[in-house]
Amino acid sequence: MKNLFGLLLSLVLGAFIILALNNTAAFPAFGEVDLADRVSEQYFTDGNVAEVGSANIVTAIVVGYRGFDTLGEVTVLFISALGVAIIFGEKKQERLDLKFKPNFMLRVGSRVLFGMILITSIYIIFHGHLTPGGGFPGGAIIASAVLLLYLTDDRFRSNVKGFKILEGIAGSLFVVIGLLGLVLVTSFLQNFLPAGTVGDLLSAGIIPIIYVLIGLKVGSEISGIVDNFLTEEESA
Amino acid sequence: MIQYAAIILFVFGLYGLFTNRNVIKMIVSLNVMEVGLNIFIISIGFTYDGIAPILSSTTANGLLYVDPLPQALVLTAIVIGVGTTALGLAIAKSIHKTYNTFDLDEMGDKE
Amino acid sequence: MIINVLVGIGIAFFAFVLQTSVAGLNRKIVGRLQKRIGPRWYQEFIDIFKLLSKRSVSHGWIFDFGVIMALGGIIGTAMFMPITSNIVAFQDYDNFFIFVYLLAVGMLGMAMSASGSGNPWASIGVMRALTTMLAYEVPFLIVVLTIINLSGTSSMTGIQIFQQTAGNNWFILALPLGGIVGFIALMGMLGKKPFETYIAPAEIASGPMVEYGGKQLGMLFILHEISVWIEVTLFVHLFLGGATNIFEFLIKYFAVYTLANLISNVNGRFKIDQVVTFFYKWPLLMAVTQAVIAIYFGWVI
Amino acid sequence: MSAILLVAIPLLVAFLSILVKKYAPYLLIIVGLFNLVMLFLLQDGGVIIGGFDQPLGINLLLNLYSRIALILINALIVVIACLNIKDYGKYGSILLLAMAGLNGLVLTVDLFNFFVFLEISGIAAYLITSSNKKPTNTFHYLALGAVGSSLFLFGVIILYAMYGTLNYGAMIEAIAANNNYAEVVLPFTLMFIGLGVEAKLLPFNSWVKGALGHSNTMSGPMIASVYAAALSFVLGRMIDNLFLFQGTLLTIVTVLLTVGILLGDFMAFSSTKTREILLFSSVAQASIVALLFVNGVVAWAVWLIIANALSKTVMFLVINKATKEVGCDETKSLQGLFTKNILVGLAFTLATLSVMGLPLLVGFMIKLNFLTALAGAGQIWLIVAILIASLVEGIYFVRLLVKLWYKGENEISVKYNLSFKVVFVVIALALLAFGSYTAPMNQIDNSVDAVTEVVNNG
Amino acid sequence: MASIEYLILILVGASFLAYLFTKLNTYLGSVFTILATMFVFASLAGYGFGMGLDTTVNYLPWFTFNQTYLGFYFVIIIAFVYLMVSFFHPYYLGQYKYKDSYNMLFLLSLAGIIGAFYTDNFLQLFFFFELIIWTTMFLIPQGKSREAAVSYFGFSVAGSVAMLIGIFLIFSSTGQLDITSGLAAISGTNAIIVFILFLIAGFAKLGAFPLHIWLPIAHGNAPHPFSPVLSGALVKLGAFIGILALVRIVPTANLLVDSINLPLGQWLVAILGSISIVFGTLMAIKEDDAKKLLAYSSMSHGGYILVAFSLMNSVAFAGGFYHILAHAIASAAAFMAIAAVARATGTTKMKELGGMIHKMPITYLAYLVAIISMAGIPPMGGFISKWLIFMAVINKGMIFVAIAIFFGSVGSFLYVFRPLAALFLGQEFREYKHVKEAPIMMLIPTFILMGLNVYTGVFPSFILNFINNILGELGYAALNVTSSSIINVFDGQGILNPALISLVFAVGVFIAFIIFILLKKSRSVSLMDTYTAANFVHDEHLLHYSVDFYAPLERLYEKHTNWMTKFYESLAKKVKEIGNLGKYLFMSKNIGTTMLWIITIIILLLWGVAL
Structure with missing residues (x-):
């Protein structure tokens, strides 16, 4: 009974929100968005594109114009990883026995697959400013590779210590680049390297560097989280 | 149309949270809500004949682009969603460790 | 100033003599009623002077100081009381509330010495006296409120003159209900039969007087006589239009006291809480209706 | 030397602190002090980030309002860190991130950036409450926090869709230009509820009972004073500048807040656990602050936030330390707490008197002035509600004080070490001193939190 | 040239010094408190009478002081009671847990009192009002x-909250924040609401009928040296607020019945005042603990003050002001006497005490003089104020109020006599053989108070002249008072010459004394040697009548005496229930309810926009 009432209420809520959005003239209907009356129209002006130098405008926004958001977002991931670690306590961890014994073929095959996945993630990270993708998807792919190893090999333990250090360094380098921007040029996270020509690999100043750092950081953090989930206290 | 679907999805997420008592189910409905929200964010920037905001040397200028800003925002929103879900699952695991059940009602009495 | 004080003392002495003799006469009248001759009219004097000559017992300094303070208070009250509309010790200073409150000083003195005597019965007697006082005081004061409000003055001579003036007649006629309530309250004040519980000899060894003897008891008898005189004169001045000359006063005084005494002799005795409930039922109701009629609607006969 | 360092440095140190686990709390204190010093050196004005000016990039704004907020937040975090070095050392990096998040929250003038920092400080808050070892309560807080921030994001996106910009100042102008109240109701409701969850306003704050009810000497003060103060500052700025409260929205919000005040105090009146009393009273105070912002009494709301933050820090520290040693926080079991430690008792009493708003304390000056301001605005019914709530508050606080000062049947002995005492005495003296010397309080006026467009680079 | 601001600063400084001295040694600290209060009282009395205190302000910039006769009248009475009570501190503070804070808070509340009465700004009045509340x-x-x-x-904060709402109502409707012009400026329904709010504050502080629950609890259980201050001084704050409402606010309510010619508001206050007289008297008669009994008596005297100030003519006001003074002195003296007995015997319960007169005669005399004044019997001050109030009520012809007043005056005689008989007189108990009279330092205030009681009773002209100044200030006709007697303004006939009454009373006592001396000296006998109708009693406890002193009277109304306390308890329980309901509704452990609230609120808010 309670669920039915809940469902009814949520549907009413949804209907109200939809009706409210319809009734407001200022809210553009789906699809009829006119870039002119939005700020994002200026991202396409040649002057700005040239200055940032990244072909993929979304990456330009994510790292160039609104880099501070990305810094915040990376902190979010960092703090979640840290939180997960703290919640599971500091004692020595060992693998959770999942009562699933992988056979030899699976264990070896996954090693090969691991290499290929890594390559694709490297590609995605490095071409962040040219093609869709970038630091975050790349990092996620790295983490999925590590997860694959965890799943296929029940005694596999990634080098947690190493991931932590990598994560720390990547994060601090990101902030250091920002500070360099502040020191060398006028404001924090400002691009102090030449923007290069739009479209080729070594263009868009600090954006690719930052994206690499982000990729490494996201990858290490998520694999740290995966490790935390698949282990339990040392039962010695 | 997708925008309405997104809002309905968002509202279903709320409904899930509102009726479930199982911790994992609540995290799942939290994610459903966030997915709904992210789709809504994307739908804000969509124009019917707009193309992805990637400037390639071959394309001449003067083309109609989709609004890149919501896509940037949704990138952050997704990652934040992941962050919260990871933390939620960690807490769920620690709940399971102490009360060895995921149902909030059963653990209510063990104050 | 000295003359006024001497006149006052004269009035107090006159009060004592008058009331003792009237009490003696009443004992004769009541005797006659019960088909016996009754004692000599000056029997009361003899009792008092016999007591004063006896050597008695004292329970500490508060026991004696209380009696002195009581008698002093009553004498002071009597000195203020006007006998007729022109014989009064302190012109214009005879306010009604002085009598009510100086009586209370007398009561306080007696209560203190009774409780100080150490006998529990005395304290119980004092408690009963105070409870009865609480009972009869309030209806009486309501009626007096009506009288003062109508006559516009709170001095006794003023009220007498108001009743004696041509236009209006005595308050006992003008305010019939008030008169009845005044008389019932008078019975309470005097401690006459229906409300006699606090000093009746048959009750717990005559209540407050239990530990007294000799000169203390004599002085208390004097106190009793003067306080009776004050209360009856109050009734005369308030309800019977006071007096223009001394003889009119004596007649009225004798009539009121004898009537009260006669009623008292045919009555039984209330228990203490019955006294309180009685006074707060009918007399208070009558007093309030009388006040409402007289003040709000202004119907004065 | 720009305001961005207030956010960047704590982040940098936080990232490095996971490498040097042991020194995290000391790093925290150093960064906190560095921030405080910076705050006195920085001059007001906007700060561009990423090299692009306002419509494209994000910029921060440091004006008197955010400077006061930042000084309060950083100072309190340093104090709480100093007191909790020994037993909550491992939360050092979490506190660093909380500091970064809160500083960012107060400084940013970009709505989406605001959402990101809201999320950072939120997650830091979930982790701080996880130190209470009560996973269900932390989960409760996490779920509600996530819902709250999603609603807030929803509101921001709708605003972006309507007015095309994410920057604060530009948004205000666009709304003013458009000036159509009906269309703005949905986003503002969502954003108000989103922030309401974090700022402990009544219908949305069921997590407060769990989080603060079992708090400890680190999580109690952090959630009850630092987070409460930061969120109130930010909510206040939004209510005062952005939200267009009119018509039904205004009435419903006012009704919500008034019910929040009254029910907060009634709930505190009916609870016997000391921490519950404190947390319900802070719920009531939060609603009063929000109500003042809705009615435009900004100057005295700012001072109320500061006074509440300081007194709540003292009260929560005292009670949590005692509960840790006694084991249970029922008022009966804490009876006679101050018989042994008079100094702590005096500080706690002064703090409570200031929250109740009794003379000689700063709380009285603030209460009197904001009530006069409300009377000036003709809001008699609000005054009646606030005063009735403060009457009930007075009664249950006195009942608590009388129990704490006089011995019960069992003897309890709680030892407060020196650093606790120093903090308590300093705060108590501050409350007492500003109670009578109120000259500095009149400097700021109601326009202090206006979001100006002054931008200077660097 | 003493200035009000110096006085307050000195007092605040002295309170911290007292804290330090008492930390060193209780005796030293208490003596310091006595000196401080004495200094303040002396400077107040010295400069204050002629309104000589200067009101310049240099250290506390936002305070403004101004002198009024009304304010000074209250300050001097309360400061006097503080001084008298401070003499008790050296002997009592020994057994209290927080001795040092006792002295400090004592002086701080005195500073608050001086501030409260010397101001014309509402907020400043509220500042000091609250300061007094929390220090006490x-x-x-x-x-x-x-x-x-x-x-x-x-209850006190309830009162001050009501007052604050009233103040803000005045501020929002007239923009005035100072007392005289503020109260004069409001009109219409605002005036009625402010009138009611101020009266709630007055009733709460006075402990009058509807808000009197705290009086017996607080006075009965307060520390012995503090009860006199509580009932003698702090109750007067309520009277001050009541006066602000009853006298200063121009009555707009319509006249009730033309023959009574009193506005409805004033008439209701008179009725409530009379109810609190009757209620106080009945509860006092039944009370066994002496201090609680005196607390109920302050409640009924509070009722007298309220009735006096609601009759809207100068005779009633004069009676009210005089009654404030007479009651302050009398109840302070009575409480101090009980405190002295409590110090010697350790209890104030009348069941456990008896025959104190033999060991503590001076305390007995002090108590006797105090209760004569409280009962309103001639040679003492209480009689004059009661006489004035009676004359005013009779002239107004208010019957039901008159019933209560007469019942109260006679009833007061009953309940003041109860401690006298049960505590002081009667048998002398064995266990109190070692009891000695109170030390000299404690007897000084008792002698002063006795003298003052008699002085206010016999020579009232000086005080009445000062009251005339107040009446003049409040805009009412002064009472014509000659050097020796009060000429009643109603009919010129009701003249009262207290000096003459005392003289005549003295003459009467002298005559009785002569009669007593002339006759044979009576043999003095021990208290146990009494007429017990032949059954022989050894234990004096059996011969002491003190338990249920007015048994027949109590039986009449025993059953329904605490319906008011039950009302307040149910009120407190109601608030708790609402609190628990709130917890159930908003603070439940499952997230569903909060989500429900969020969804409903969004739907509610979108109602206007979406449809």
Whole structure:
């Protein structure tokens, strides 16, 4: 009974929100968005594109114009990883026995697959400013590779210590680049390297560097989280 | 149309949270809500004949682009969603460790 | 100033003599009623002077100081009381509330010495006296409120003159209900039969007087006589239009006291809480209706 | 030397602190002090980030309002860190991130950036409450926090869709230009509820009972004073500048807040656990602050936030330390707490008197002035509600004080070490001193939190 | 040239010094408190009478002081009671837990009182009003009970909250914040609401009928030296607020019945005042603890003050002001006497005490003089104020109020006599053989108060002249008072010459004394040697009548005496229930309810926009 009432209420809520959005003239209907009356129209002006130098405008926004958001977002991931670690306590961890014994073929095959996945993630990270993708998807792919190893090999333990250090360094380098921007040029996270020509690999100043750092950081953090989930206290 | 679907999805997420008592189910409905929200964010920037905001040397200028800003925002929103879900699952695991059940009602009495 | 004080003392002495003799006469009248001759009219004097000559017992300094303070208070009250509309010790200073409150000083003195005597019965007697006082005081004061409000003055001579003036007649006629309530309250004040519980000899060894003897008891008898005189004169001045000359006063005084005494002799005795409930039922109701009629609607006969 | 360092440095140190686990709390204190010093050196004005000016990039704004907020937040975090070095050392990096998040929250003038920092400080808050070892309560807080921030994001996106910009100042102008109240109701409701969850306003704050009810000497003060103060500052700025409260929205919000005040105090009146009393009273105070912002009494709301933050820090520290040693926080079991430690008792009493708003304390000056301001605005019914709530508050606080000062049947002995005492005495003296010397309080006026467009680079 | 601001600063400084001295040694600290209060009282009395205190302000910039006769009248009475009570501190503070804070809070509350009465700004009045409340609140738990402080604080703050709402109502409707012009400016329904709010504050502080629950609890359980201050001085704050409402606010309510010619508001206050007289008297008669009995008596005297100030003519006001003075002195003296007995015997319960007169005669005399004044019997001050109030009520012809007043005056005689008989007179108990009279330092205030009681009773002209100044200030005709007697303004006939009454009373006593001396000296006999109708009693406890002193009277109304306390308890329970309901509704452990609230609120808010 309670669920039915809940469902009814949520549907009413949804209907109200939809009706409210319809009734407001200022809210553009789906699809009829006119870039002119939005700020994002200026991202396409040649002057700005040239200055940032990244072909993929979304990456330009994510790292160039609104880099501070990305810094915040990376902190979010960092703090979640840290939180997960703290919640599971500091004692020595060992693998959770999942009562699933992988056979030899699976264990070896996954090693090969691991290499290929890594390559694709490297590609995605490095071409962040040219093609869709970038630091975050790349990092996620790295983490999925590590997860694959965890799943296929029940005694596999990634080098947690190493991931932590990598994560720390990547994060601090990101902030250091920002500070360099502040020191060398006028404001924090400002691009102090030449923007290069739009479209080729070594263009868009600090954006690719930052994206690499982000990729490494996201990858290490998520694999740290995966490790935390698949282990339990040392039962010695 | 997708925008309405997104809002309905968002509202279903709320409904899930509102009726479930199982911790994992609540995290799942939290994610459903966030997915709904992210789709809504994307739908804000969509124009019917707009193309992805990637400037390639071959394309001449003067083309109609989709609004890149919501896509940037949704990138952050997704990652934040992941962050919260990871933390939620960690807490769920620690709940399971102490009360060895995921149902909030059963653990209510063990104050 | 000295003359006024001497006149006052004269009035107090006159009060004592008058009331003792009237009490003696009443004992004769009541005797006659019960088909016996009754004692000599000056029997009361003899009792008092016999007591004063006896050597008695004292329970500490508060026991004696209380009696002195009581008698002093009553004498002071009597000195203020006007006998007729022109014989009064302190012109214009005879306010009604002085009598009510100086009586209370007398009561306080007696209560203190009774409780100080150490006998529990005395304290119980004092408690009963105070409870009865609480009972009869309030209806009486309501009626007096009506009288003062109508006559516009709170001095006794003023009220007498108001009743004696041509236009209006005595308050006992003008305010019939008030008169009845005044008389019932008078019975309470005097401690006459229906409300006699606090000093009746048959009750717990005559209540407050239990530990007294000799000169203390004599002085208390004097106190009793003067306080009776004050209360009856109050009734005369308030309800019977006071007096223009001394003889009119004596007649009225004798009539009121004898009537009260006669009623008292045919009555039984209330228990203490019955006294309180009685006074707060009918007399208070009558007093309030009388006040409402007289003040709000202004119907004065 | 720009305001961005207030956010960047704590982040940098936080990232490095996971490498040097042991020194995290000391790093925290150093960064906190560095921030405080910076705050006195920085001059007001906007700060561009990423090299692009306002419509494209994000910029921060440091004006008197955010400077006061930042000084309060950083100072309190340093104090709480100093007191909790020994037993909550491992939360050092979490506190660093909380500091970064809160500083960012107060400084940013970009709505989406605001959402990101809201999320950072939120997650830091979930982790701080996880130190209470009560996973269900932390989960409760996490779920509600996530819902709250999603609603807030929803509101921001709708605003972006309507007015095309994410920057604060530009948004205000666009709304003013458009000036159509009906269309703005949905986003503002969502954003108000989103922030309401974090700022402990009544219908949305069921997590407060769990989080603060079992708090400890680190999580109690952090959630009850630092987070409460930061969120109130930010909510206040939004209510005062952005939200267009009119018509039904205004009435419903006012009704919500008034019910929040009254029910907060009634709930505190009916609870016997000391921490519950404190947390319900802070719920009531939060609603009063929000109500003042809705009615435009900004100057005295700012001072109320500061006074509440300081007194709540003292009260929560005292009670949590005692509960840790006694084991249970029922008022009966804490009876006679101050018989042994008079100094702590005096500080706690002064703090409570200031929250109740009794003379000689700063709380009285603030209460009197904001009530006069409300009377000036003709809001008699609000005054009646606030005063009735403060009457009930007075009664249950006195009942608590009388129990704490006089011995019960069992003897309890709680030892407060020196650093606790120093903090308590300093705060108590501050409350007492500003109670009578109120000259500095009149400097700021109601326009202090206006979001100006002054931008200077660097 | 003493200035009000110096006085307050000195007092605040002295309170911290007192804290330090008492930390060193209780005796030293208490003596310091006495000196401080004495200095303040002396400078107040010295400069204050002629309105000589200068009101310049240089250290506390936002305070403004101004002198009024009304304010000074209250300050001098309360400061006097503080001084008298401070003599008791050296002997009592020894056994209290927080001795040093006792002295400090004592002086701080005195500073608050001086500030409260010397101001014309509402907010400043409220500042000092609240300061007094919380400083005195912390003193009460040092006595017997802790809950006393909570109920005292609850009712006092309820009063001050009502007053603050009234102040803001005035501020929002007239923009004035100073007392005289503010109260004069409001009109219409605002005036009625402010009138009611101020009266709630007055009733709460006075402990009058509807808000009197805290009075017996607080006075009965307060520390012994503090009860006189509580009932003698702090109750007068309520009178001051009541005066602000009853006298200063121009009555707009319509006249009730033309023959009574009183506005409805004033008439209701008179009725409530009379109810509190009757209620106070009935409860006092039944009370066994002496201090609680005196607390109920302050409640009924509070009722007298309220009735006096609601009759809207100068005779009633003069009676009210005089009654404030007479009651302050009398109840302070009575409480101090009981405190002296409590110090010697350790209890104030009348069941456990008896025959104190033999060991503590001077305390007995002090108590006797005090209760004569409280009962309103001639040679003492109480009689004059009661006489004035009676004359005013009779002239107004208010019957039901008159019933209550007469019942109250006679009833007061009953309940003041009860401690006299049960505590002081009667048998002397064996266990109190070692009891000695109170030390000299404690007897000084008792002698002063006795003298003052008699002085106010016999020579009232000086005080009445000062009251005439106040009446003039309040805009009412002065009472014509000659050097020796009060000429009643109603009919010129009701003249009262207290000096003459005392003289005649003295003459009467002298005559009785001569009669007593002339006759044979009576043999003095021990208290046990009494007429017990032949059954022989050895234990004096059996011969002491003190338990249920007015048994027949109590039986009449025993059953329904605490319906008011039940009302307040149910009120407190209601608030708790609402609190628990709130917890159930908003604070439940499952997230569903909060989500439900969020969804409903969004739907509610979108109602206007979406449809």
